[in-house]
Amino acid sequence: MSKRVVTFGEIMMRLNPQGYLRFVQAQSFDLTFGGGEANVAASLAQFGLPASFVTAVPKHEIGDCAVNWLRRFGVDTSFILRQGERLGIYFLEFGASQRPSKVIYDRANSSISQVKPGDFDWEKILAGAGWFHFTGITPALGDGPAEACLAAVQTAKKLGLTVSADLNYRKKLWSREKAREVMSKLMPYVDMAIANEEDAEMVFGIKARDTDVTAGALSSEGYKDVAKQLQEMFGFKQVAITLRESISASDNNWSALLYDGGTFYNSRKYKVHIVDRVGGGDSFGAGLIYSYLTGKSPDQAVQFAVAASCLKHTIFGDLNLVSAAEVETLAGGDASGRVQR
Amino acid sequence: MSKRVVTFGEIMMRLNPQGYLRFVQAQSFDLTFGGGEANVAASLAQFGLPASFVTAVPKHEIGDCAVNWLRRFGVDTSFILRQGERLGIYFLEFGASQRPSKVIYDRANSSISQVKPGDFDWEKILAGAGWFHFTGITPALGDGPAEACLAAVQTAKKLGLTVSADLNYRKKLWSREKAREVMSKLMPYVDMAIANEEDAEMVFGIKARDTDVTAGALSSEGYKDVAKQLQEMFGFKQVAITLRESISASDNNWSALLYDGGTFYNSRKYKVHIVDRVGGGDSFGAGLIYSYLTGKSPDQAVQFAVAASCLKHTIFGDLNLVSAAEVETLAGGDASGRVQR
Amino acid sequence: MSKRVVTFGEIMMRLNPQGYLRFVQAQSFDLTFGGGEANVAASLAQFGLPASFVTAVPKHEIGDCAVNWLRRFGVDTSFILRQGERLGIYFLEFGASQRPSKVIYDRANSSISQVKPGDFDWEKILAGAGWFHFTGITPALGDGPAEACLAAVQTAKKLGLTVSADLNYRKKLWSREKAREVMSKLMPYVDMAIANEEDAEMVFGIKARDTDVTAGALSSEGYKDVAKQLQEMFGFKQVAITLRESISASDNNWSALLYDGGTFYNSRKYKVHIVDRVGGGDSFGAGLIYSYLTGKSPDQAVQFAVAASCLKHTIFGDLNLVSAAEVETLAGGDASGRVQR
């Protein structure tokens, strides 16, 4: 079995009105839990890899709910701190057709945002592990989490782990300037960088040429250029970029490219009829990590990762609850959706 | 803030089996409330305009439910009469793909259908208001409502309000002959007429050339001709026509044209993946009224109105629960449906 | 009124997580009942024909549930045996887009699989009936059901009924060799054979040329050849083949061809946006039986049957809860899905 993967970040309660109801129509919320790095850990656990998620959640039953959610899906939760006052929450309203989905965050002052240097014993947490993953959301939560993140990547490198980071810029959490400053300190410890169509520009000012995001048309050439610039800036071993063409809230095209400093690997492009696109990027990251940990080639890796995240779009909740075998079937070319009996 | 808009008509209880269940499969009904003019008032209230809905509903708790529903969404309900025996009901079954949606009406003998001349004090109701709106459904409910409607438009004109009417022909409620007779008396008081692809022919015998409705293909030229004929017949200041191309119960194309007696303004055409198309025309009417009350140009008006009603197709229930800002975003060209965080 | 149709087979409890939830996300299951021959009987009952379903279910309340389900939808259940230990179950997870639907069977040792020769009094059951229908699933359930099936078709022919069979090969239930052996004994009594794109090859080794099922592209010519081979092998009066092109779990193209030993009749092809495709083949069979019992021509029959099964794809559950009039509307060319008020 592969070595253990450790991810570090925030897990939030997610509350969404049922179906396509708007917030103002709701008399109930579906309850799930998710967050960038938790999603990656859960996806890896479905693939059969040992995966630990590290965070802090309050001691009360709402904290229990979050821990149990991950435990149910096979994530190791033994390093989660139980402290602080509240669990972050995000409210999600599903869009449809021309109406976009909406996310309202209520995450300030969450337990994880209040952690202090020294709360996490990274030597112990990372002992025997093979991979560490975080996203740009974690350091954006506050100075405490940012410092914890730095300590984690430093320890990870010291212990010989591979480190991956999804840039994941969130403008509600910090400014571009602050993001660039903090992320620039973390990037030198990162082996594999993952970004979507906006992150590179927002955080590092790297522009994809000839692309108008709202128009839904992406230039593959432009993104190659972005990947190259990113790679050159920090010396990443791999840079992966997900390419979303948003036809509407119901239909997206989804593909990715991977650059290993030498060659560009383009994935197949999937036309996805969307059930739930939250966590799409995270499932891609998990797919890449799984691929590298199980010895796939770069070409296979990007195909596996984009197939995994294609499937994520068809699954309710943040977590990509698909097996590696299911991903392999799609990556192998069977996208017919025929009933499996 | 804009002057108050007053709409007058019937609000019904709407009962639909959940999801795509057929009537005969139901063991529960989703409960909402709606009706042409109530939908217009509610949409305007979401846009931030003061809007009053005038009707009659019974004194008991089922009547309370209808009033509360509107109140929740910001509609002024202080002129609603509490009298009569029952609230009209309509049963709705959602279609999908080649299976059409079905509506079964159970609205006979509703409180509003039993109103008598003099039940409504239009001088008081319309005092200080700027706009009056009704649809062809109201006078079709009976002689009492028809007379009340006539009194309303006469008072409205006397007090200087703008009057709009959505022709909205309903064959289950009255014959084409009766409709033409009654509507012809009301039209002289109307400034803005709204019609869909069938109304003009059904009520006034005006034909759109080269159009086969069941084939789902509409001729834009034909509709210009219809608009022109309508305008000439009653001297409307504006005639708006919504153009629905029904690909299937799940997918429609939706656009509109506006004629101001001089120029034709064509809206963008939206390909809509449908959540709930009931109230589509009403949301268009509300969009037009909002546009004129807030000083938009005819071109902006038809674009705003059709964008508003495009969004309506993505929202469960009769009411178009979208803000003016959301409509502006779509009318401004962003139809990508990307997540709003 | 037409003569009574009798179908014979298994009815199972069907349990599916709500909406697009995966099995591992479920905290509740939607509960319905279905099975090939039960579905055919129920569909015929909606069309207004007298239809009896013959099976065995346990005496307890779970058996009652299955009987009541059919009774609710107008199926004659008076010949159902109440014996044995359990009702077969199947678990269904709805797929979406590139993620396929999944079926997990838990049907071993069901009451119907344990029936013995002589349990059914076919002379009585078939007295006065006009048509007998079964699928390849029934004889696959065990030697008892297979013998009962043989007794049924022999009695049916003796009494002058028309016999139809849907090949419906299920690899989880028996081997291809066993299927061929048993089915070859039953086919001589069959007048009308129905098959999908895989059955003919699986059971009788008949190959459709130039067709790659997973690629979703079917050759109409190839299927004509299959139909011809089938007809020649057993002397069927009619051979019908349904043609499914699986674009994704959400979108399929659906059509059929009918061969009467002389002429090939091709149906219209429908692009279906899927609500629930289980029972698609059964609804086609019911459409054919209805067509022949009500005197339609072969061309009308295949058009009616494929329109019926097109509608089935839009209806939750195994049963095709549509009226003959609704099918006629679609078969007559109105696929616009416009609201029926």
Added chain:
Amino acid sequence: MSKRVVTFGEIMMRLNPQGYLRFVQAQSFDLTFGGGEANVAASLAQFGLPASFVTAVPKHEIGDCAVNWLRRFGVDTSFILRQGERLGIYFLEFGASQRPSKVIYDRANSSISQVKPGDFDWEKILAGAGWFHFTGITPALGDGPAEACLAAVQTAKKLGLTVSADLNYRKKLWSREKAREVMSKLMPYVDMAIANEEDAEMVFGIKARDTDVTAGALSSEGYKDVAKQLQEMFGFKQVAITLRESISASDNNWSALLYDGGTFYNSRKYKVHIVDRVGGGDSFGAGLIYSYLTGKSPDQAVQFAVAASCLKHTIFGDLNLVSAAEVETLAGGDASGRVQR
């Protein structure tokens, strides 16, 4: 098997907010169907007796729903007329503790209320049957139903059926004077009369001495006197009176007495923790009819009937979905509610 029982009356759609929600809180309704005589027929069908329910419901799908509901639970629906405009509706809000349940009727102009003399062919409907049952609600629906009811009981007596009537006075449907006039014409054909604590007084002015209904305390002696007066007035073979002591909306005491013109038979008294008390009286009537048709003694009959209706209070919906064996267990003295495995 016993001879067929025929009941005649109205079946309504019942809509209730979920759980203990008030009407004004509802965003969905549970959907069931019921009505006095339909409830009796359904209860008898659960007991294993052949039972036909006669009514009129509209041709559309809402009418189908009502028919299917009864069919599902084994009631013969073949004599139901499909005509008229609407199905009656009643809205039900469940009370709890000191808050009473509320019923709002919306039943005017239902199909059954509009029937005309001659619509029902009673000779055919009652041929071969052994028992006819109606309640005081049916003749209260209008002159048409009242005349149909008279024709039914006259035919029933002519054909030798036993006739039972539940007085069931509904003040919303008719005045006490009108009720007395019409019911007095029907009673001479009735063998068995059933009444609750208010009916005898409301319809025939017969008073139970020493009883204050709202105080929840009933005098058994008083009711014996009522039964005796009723018997003497119309010469009934049996008079049964149900005795409800309403402790609260959640807890009732429930018992009955039966008078056969000679002896009074008192049932056990049950303390019931209520799930749904609608249809309590109807389930008692069905218990009596079953008892007499299966040859029970008067003492056994009243014990069976009151045990049956005790169980009804624990079952959601109007219909008493319990088997005769379940009733026998309770009537036999086992009220412990221990889990049946």
Added chain:
Amino acid sequence: MSKRVVTFGEIMMRLNPQGYLRFVQAQSFDLTFGGGEANVAASLAQFGLPASFVTAVPKHEIGDCAVNWLRRFGVDTSFILRQGERLGIYFLEFGASQRPSKVIYDRANSSISQVKPGDFDWEKILAGAGWFHFTGITPALGDGPAEACLAAVQTAKKLGLTVSADLNYRKKLWSREKAREVMSKLMPYVDMAIANEEDAEMVFGIKARDTDVTAGALSSEGYKDVAKQLQEMFGFKQVAITLRESISASDNNWSALLYDGGTFYNSRKYKVHIVDRVGGGDSFGAGLIYSYLTGKSPDQAVQFAVAASCLKHTIFGDLNLVSAAEVETLAGGDASGRVQR
């Protein structure tokens, strides 16, 4: 009509697992909104009095939800400020029998807790009003709300309004010392004080003799003494004390006493089988306010108020959705819970 009542405080989102599920079992939450003073305003609105609720909620859709909730139930929301970052939340788990209900608060940093002196224009808000009400929760939210509360009561007294306060001590929000300090400044402006069995002791150190709260047995004499001490301490015109005997989470006894400085008025005691006891005290307060505003005697007032709050225990959600007529029926002695048709 009575003069307007103004209440001031926090409204929170309330999230509870369905039925009796524990937090850790939830996959959805019922969504409602409530808070002490909002509950009072909503209850008064159901009684037909004009009632304004004053608070601050964020500008986004979650804030809209709270406003709409109140608007739906007839509360005037025109003075609600739209500012700040978040809406307070509380999680509620329903207890049953020996298992207590649980509340987890997540209300820190809510919009209302962040208000500043001057945010509210009390002269305008209270103009023309007759009554002002707050609870001890409002000043506990922070210095800003406490100052706003002081400004409100000062203005209220200046304008001649009656002022009522429910002590409502919440130990999670502030210490007993801080509570005493702040509340002591507010009490001089208060005419009517309401307290439950713990408040007087917690805030002002006043002890009820001979009472063990956890034992569920309360001494009426002891509470008279408490009321007297409270009255003497601040010169209240009325002191009302609610008396809850907690038999279990499912069953409580509920009564109250009122002291007007001269006489003690004891209410009837109700045995309540509980649906939802949150808001019980608030509904009592609303009952008192209504009683005094409509001219009831002290004896009638306490009977009305305790009957109102008895009914609240049977209603889901914080809001007491009962009419004055319903309360009068219960207060008048009819607690039988018989179905109202």
Added chain:
Amino acid sequence: MSKRVVTFGEIMMRLNPQGYLRFVQAQSFDLTFGGGEANVAASLAQFGLPASFVTAVPKHEIGDCAVNWLRRFGVDTSFILRQGERLGIYFLEFGASQRPSKVIYDRANSSISQVKPGDFDWEKILAGAGWFHFTGITPALGDGPAEACLAAVQTAKKLGLTVSADLNYRKKLWSREKAREVMSKLMPYVDMAIANEEDAEMVFGIKARDTDVTAGALSSEGYKDVAKQLQEMFGFKQVAITLRESISASDNNWSALLYDGGTFYNSRKYKVHIVDRVGGGDSFGAGLIYSYLTGKSPDQAVQFAVAASCLKHTIFGDLNLVSAAEVETLAGGDASGRVQR
């Protein structure tokens, strides 16, 4: 922390109609998982003890669901075998008042019933553990499970674990004779025996004097005698007997006695208003095991255990999702059910 507890048995899918619906009313099932020994493990995990559950479930997603369910609630599932064909199922209908709950088992041929000697490596499974628990259900599942059970208790004793057994006789699974034969071989390895009011008689023919189970009245003296006889028969260190008085399906009295070969310890008796009584006995067993592992006295142990199982009756599902602290509160005497804020 305490040593690990290992339990061994069957986990089943549990399907129940919602609320108090009968089986024949269901259109959906609530989905949970449970079984005697799984319930004990889950309860111990909530108390904070390490607990492993050992069983076999099929490899497919339905098996995953069962494993995930336990994992979610903190049970160690690493020793669960993934083999065999199906997961056992039980259908549960909730009773109310006089209507008993019903259980229909569909557990034949489950994975666990098909295990073979040697499938479980008990030396490994029990290494380092402190306690082994099973119930009489496990050996009743078949010879394979019975042999595995024997191997387990033999290994447990060899490794020095304490062994507890809940007699739990299930007449649907085996005869009394077979039960006595098999159980008599297992009992010599058992330290602590747990039984309810029927088990001792059914399995070992030991009678409680003066007790009529259906009458709901239990003689405490009689049970002491049973405990004594049981102890003498097999030399148990402790014998615990749960005493259920079934007032109705809604209300039970619940207590227990513990006999340690010397002294009898009687617990408090709780009047429980029932939410879900399935798993009541298992939660008692878990309470006892926890008590002994954490060093409670016999008196404390029986009080803790019966308080724990009292709380179980208020919780939906088989699992007793309460913390040790919650149990201590109740065992300590606070049964008031007051809201915990």
